[in-house]
Amino acid sequence: MENPIPWWFSQIILVVLSIFFIILGIDLLYTAYQLGEPFSFIMTFFASNFIILISATLLFSFVYKIVRYIRKTKQKEW
Numbered sequence: 001m002e003n004p005i006p007w008w009f010s011q012i013i014l015v016v017l018s019i020f021f022i023i024l025g026i027d028l029l030y031t032a033y034q035l036g037e038p039f040s041f042i043m044t045f046f047a048s049n050f051i052i053l054i055s056a057t058l059l060f061s062f063v064y065k066i067v068r069y070i071r072k073t074k075q076k077e078w
Contacts, residue, residue, distance in 0.1 A: 007069070008066065008069070011062055011065060011066050012066075014058070014062045015059060015062045015063060015066075018055045018056075018058045018059035018062060019055075019059065021051060021054075021055035022051075022052055022055040022056060022059065024051065025048045025049070025050075025051035025052035025055060026048070026052065028044060028047065028048035028051065029045065029048035029049065029052070031044065031048075032044035032045040032048055
């Protein structure tokens with residue numbers, strides 16, 4: 001039985017989620033600079049950078065998988 005959701009569709013959904021979390025991390029970083037208490041600033045700052053780092057890494061890996069898949073299918077056509 002074939003999977004009803006194509007592979008590339010799930011990858012595109014994961015790319016969109018990664019972009020959403022990058023934007024969320026940037027918004028959290030902006031919010032961190034609005035805080036007045038130093039401890040809250042430091043915790044929010046590092047949390048936002050952690051979110052951005054993980055999301056950017058996942059975005060890179062999902063895009064890399066898509067590009068690799070496209071190149072592989074183009075080589076099969078030749």
